[in-house]
Amino acid sequence: MANKFSNRKAKQFLLELDRDTIETSDIFTRSKFNFSFFDPNQNHCTDFAQLSPNQLLETFEKIRHYSRSPLTYWQTKRCGGGGLKILEIYGDFPKNSDFTHPKHVPHDVKWARFRMDNLGRLVGFVVPPELVNLASEDRKFFLDTNTFYVVFIDLDHRFYKTENR
Structure with a gap:
């Protein structure tokens, strides 16, 4: 039995009150990841297929x-005991690296990494x-400086080596 006090139009109107538009949302500030x-x-480099289901889930979360x-x-955000930045932008490809600059990556980009866990990095x-x-x-x-282009998954901190391993 239908509720005699139910008003479908009023319910729909109330649902639409809280809706954002592109202009009023925070979509402009959200960073993007390009693979x-x-x-x-x-x-x-670790390929996606080499990650355990749990590692894959944690990475995408x-x-x-x-x-x-x-x-x-x-x-500007830091984590860990040493206060390491979550995102570090290095600039040039590091000289002390076990990786090589891929030919398909433009030479004039700014290399960077996201800290994922203790040793793991998204480079x-x-x-x-x-x-x-x-x-x-x-x-x-148009180019966008709020996009991070992922090139490597570095689980052992070998992209920018800070000490001999």
Whole structure:
């Protein structure tokens, strides 16, 4: 039996009151992760298929969490006993690395890493800030400095070696 005090239009109206639009949401500040440059073929890189189901779940949960804030936010956040930054932007490809610069990655990017756990890192790059809003020739696409391009999964901290291992 239908409730005689039920008003479908009123319920629908109330549901729509809390809806965001693109302009009123925080979509502009959320960082993005791009995997199109991922290179699982280097000796020390871990491929997705090599991760345990739990490691895969934890990795994507952290990426989901990291994508809620801009990259600049994660550059200031610290974790661990030593207060290491969650996102570190190195600039040039490190000289002391067990990885090599993949040929398909542009030479003028800013190399960086996300700290995932004690030794694990998500390694990739960002677009240099001076290229923000650089447009493609047809002006349909623009570069974005709030995107992290993932190149390697480094479970053993071998991308930027700080000590002999």
